[in-house]
Amino acid sequence: xxxxxxxxxxxxxxxxxxxxxxxxxxxxxxxxxxxAPSAECPFDEGHESMTPPETMAYxxxxxxPNTPGWEFRVVPNLYPAFGPADAAPExxxxxxxTTMRGSGVHEVLIDSPDHYRDIADFDVAxxxxxxxxxxxxxxxxxxxxxxxxxxxxINHGREAGASLEHPHSQLFGIPLxxxxxxxxxxxxxxxxxxxxxxxxxxxLTYEREAGExxxxxxxxxxxxxxxxxxxxxxxxxxxxWHSARFEALADGQRRSFAEALHVLLARLKRGLNDPxxxxxxxxxxxxxxxxxxxxxxxxxxxxxxxxxxxxxxGIMINVATPESAAEFLRGVDEHAxxxxxxxxxxxxx
Amino acid sequence: xxxxxxxxxxxxxxxxxxxxxxxxxxxxxxxxxxxAPSAECPFDEGHESMTPPETMAYxxxxxxPNTPGWEFRVVPNLYPAFGPADAAPExxxxxxxTTMRGSGVHEVLIDSPDHYRDIADFDVAxxxxxxxxxxxxxxxxxxxxxxxxxxxxINHGREAGASLEHPHSQLFGIPLxxxxxxxxxxxxxxxxxxxxxxxxxxxLTYEREAGExxxxxxxxxxxxxxxxxxxxxxxxxxxxWHSARFEALADGQRRSFAEALHVLLARLKRGLNDPxxxxxxxxxxxxxxxxxxxxxxxxxxxxxxxxxxxxxxGIMINVATPESAAEFLRGVDEHAxxxxxxxxxxxxx
Numbered sequence: 189x190x191x192x193x194x195x196x197x198x199x200x201x202x203x204x205x206x207x208x209x210x211x212x213x214x215x216x217x218x219x220x221x222x223x224a225p226s227a228e229c230p231f232d233e234g235h236e237s238m239t240p241p242e243t244m245a246y247x248x249x250x251x252x253p254n255t256p257g258w259e260f261r262v263v264p265n266l267y268p269a270f271g272p273a274d275a276a277p278e279x280x281x282x283x284x285x286t287t288m289r290g291s292g293v294h295e296v297l298i299d300s301p302d303h304y305r306d307i308a309d310f311d312v313a314x315x316x317x318x319x320x321x322x323x324x325x326x327x328x329x330x331x332x333x334x335x336x337x338x339x340x341x342i343n344h345g346r347e348a349g350a351s352l353e354h355p356h357s358q359l360f361g362i363p364l365x366x367x368x369x370x371x372x373x374x375x376x377x378x379x380x381x382x383x384x385x386x387x388x389x390x391x392l393t394y395e396r397e398a399g400e401x402x403x404x405x406x407x408x409x410x411x412x413x414x415x416x417x418x419x420x421x422x423x424x425x426x427x428x429w430h431s432a433r434f435e436a437l438a439d440g441q442r443r444s445f446a447e448a449l450h451v452l453l454a455r456l457k458r459g460l461n462d463p464x465x466x467x468x469x470x471x472x473x474x475x476x477x478x479x480x481x482x483x484x485x486x487x488x489x490x491x492x493x494x495x496x497x498x499x500x501x502g503i504m505i506n507v508a509t510p511e512s513a514a515e516f517l518r519g520v521d522e523h524a525x526x527x528x529x530x531x532x533x534x535x536x537x
Numbered sequence: 538x539x540x541x542x543x544x545x546x547x548x549x550x551x552x553x554x555x556x557x558x559x560x561x562x563x564x565x566x567x568x569x570x571x572x573a574p575s576a577e578c579p580f581d582e583g584h585e586s587m588t589p590p591e592t593m594a595y596x597x598x599x600x601x602p603n604t605p606g607w608e609f610r611v612v613p614n615l616y617p618a619f620g621p622a623d624a625a626p627e628x629x630x631x632x633x634x635t636t637m638r639g640s641g642v643h644e645v646l647i648d649s650p651d652h653y654r655d656i657a658d659f660d661v662a663x664x665x666x667x668x669x670x671x672x673x674x675x676x677x678x679x680x681x682x683x684x685x686x687x688x689x690x691i692n693h694g695r696e697a698g699a700s701l702e703h704p705h706s707q708l709f710g711i712p713l714x715x716x717x718x719x720x721x722x723x724x725x726x727x728x729x730x731x732x733x734x735x736x737x738x739x740x741l742t743y744e745r746e747a748g749e750x751x752x753x754x755x756x757x758x759x760x761x762x763x764x765x766x767x768x769x770x771x772x773x774x775x776x777x778w779h780s781a782r783f784e785a786l787a788d789g790q791r792r793s794f795a796e797a798l799h800v801l802l803a804r805l806k807r808g809l810n811d812p813x814x815x816x817x818x819x820x821x822x823x824x825x826x827x828x829x830x831x832x833x834x835x836x837x838x839x840x841x842x843x844x845x846x847x848x849x850x851g852i853m854i855n856v857a858t859p860e861s862a863a864e865f866l867r868g869v870d871e872h873a874x875x876x877x878x879x880x881x882x883x884x885x886x
Binding site for chain 1: 541542543544545546547548549550551552553554555557618632633634686688690691692696697698699707709711715716717718720721724725728732736737739740743747763764765766767815816817818819835837842843844845846848849850851852853854855856857858
């Protein structure tokens with residue numbers, strides 16, 4: 189069972205998940221991590237028996253679970269970093285150290301039966317279905333009394349940590365509020381105290397006026413390169429109204445988010461030849477009111493290595509300005525010829 | 538000139554260093570980053586004119602700067618992430634954002650003229666010379682009134698961010714105390730308040746008794762796998778007496794540190810076939826007394842990718858226990874046949 193351990197000085201947690209060492213790629217050098225070809229892909233249609241039994245799926249009426257006929261499918265991660273879901277996250281103190289059972293949820297959300305096409309390629313209606321699936325699983329994970337935080341991520345491309353090529357997301361339900369979110373909650377409270385407003389709301393106003401870091405805007409969402417971008421082409425998707433929770437998205441807002449996410453990913457894919465990236469959604473903790481929080485999504489292309497300087501300081505070295513990255517992405521046509529997308533997909537083969 | 542920008546919510550800094558984008562590998566996918574072969578290596582003997590003029594060197598009597606005859610050589614980084622050294626780090630506020638000039642120091646410390654051998658391979662006397670070089674450059678950087686923190690790092694192997702193969706370290710003098718160190722300073726103060734002792738001193742006692750995470754010990758230093766290891770084979774080198782500053786090392790202690798570092802790197806190289814790693818030294822900030830701090834070195838092999846989960850939470854997923862990693866490293870003979878080392882070096886070719 190995974191175990192959470194806390195550094196006694198920084199109070200930073202790590203999860204020791206030795207189950208994951210059984211993955212074929214666990215100790216392979218990252219540069220050589222294998223990506224399964226389609227014939228062996230456990231996420232392809234007809235290969236349903238290669239995954240644990242599905243947790244839920246959107247599928248054609250009359251089709252049975254764990255058989256073909258699905259459009260979006262959720263399965264437990266075969267090598268979970270958190271679990272099981274029904275174990276209390278007991279805390280133990282050992283000498284100067286603190287440890288906690290790594291109980292929780294770790295699911296894989298498969299975009300579609302298509303091995304090659306992803307959110308960058310689908311139409312907005314299909315992306316909207318995927319986001320509906322995200323919301324469904326958020327609510328299920330948050331209903332687990334041991335889960336303190338729910339995180340949705342996409343790792344795209346092997347350099348970004350994807351061990352399987354077939355487009356998918358991952359959902360984690362974890363037994364603590366992670367430091368990256370706690371830090372934002374403290375920052376929101378401090379900004380509110382010092383400036384009398386939500387910093388995300390303030391940024392939305394400022395970025396709309398400044399314009400130089402804008403990438404895309406629709407009726408509900410602003411997509412922009414953050415002022416302190418950690419990597420070239422880092423991009424945030426922020427709701428234009430104050431809202432603490434992704435999982436509170438109404439139907440129309442959900443469709444606007446689907447559009448914003450699709451446009452951003454399509455421009456990255458067409459403009460930068462399908463770069464590897466990490467994506468995650470930051471929402472309020474599951475068991476706190478946290479109404480002052482402003483949920484958002486962050487995307488970081490994997491175009492640099494966090495090396496000794498970054499690890500030793502916590503300061504990322506970014507070799508491109510967010511202004512130049514945003515200018516470039518504003519100029520990319522997300523409706524570029526599908527040949528481009530196919531070339532992008534092929535580069536993973 | 539590099540620019541430091543602060544995220545208004547987390548107060549996390551990044552440095553935007555567009556000069557570095559001119560490096561040949563700046564936007565290359567990390568998996569394909571080129572390593573210069575020896576014939577083009579700017580750090581080889583006889584290639585002194587390929588670097589900026591040297592800042593200092595340990596060289597044979599009678600040899601001129603920037604000519605052959607050196608044993609250890611320091612040059613400014615050709616693509617600095619911080620600089621110049623004589624510019625005040627002016628702070629500006631722009632709307633909701635804060636920005637600072639990225640002034641400071643960024644040097645390259647070349648281990649020796651040997652393109653293939655490094656600290657894992659040298660005898661302790663040679664490693665001691667390298668550490669003497671580190672101390673010299675620490676003191677020089679700390680004497681710059683704009684420098685608030687001095688960080689020494691080694692990036693080993695291309696997966697760990699090394700763009701040049703020839704063994705070298707890097708020294709940064711930066712105009713702020715980085716969050717990773719500030720976090721440790723807060724942690725030390727909290728532990729002192731709650732438990733009445735330095736947490737590093739407490740850990741030394743506990744780890745010596747427990748034994749299961751020990752890797753190596755000599756008269757002055759303990760090498761062990763930290764309880765909350767972030768990656769497989771993470772290792773810390775901690776002085777056995779309370780001391781805030783690496784740069785205050787006395788001659789005999791310096792030699793003990795050289796031995797501890799050599800043994801750790803030699804065991805990693807022989808035991809794990811020359812893995813890529815990041816290494817850094819955490820010492821007290823240059824312009825604070827910080828006597829409560831306990832300096833130490835941290836080494837993280839690059840055997841995993843920090844992906845969406847790690848970026849979104851700040852929680853690393855580690856697939857090996859530190860107890861199993863330490864047991865393995867205790868069993869490796871650092872005096873293994875040099876053929877092993879040669880094989881390791883060849884794997885970079």
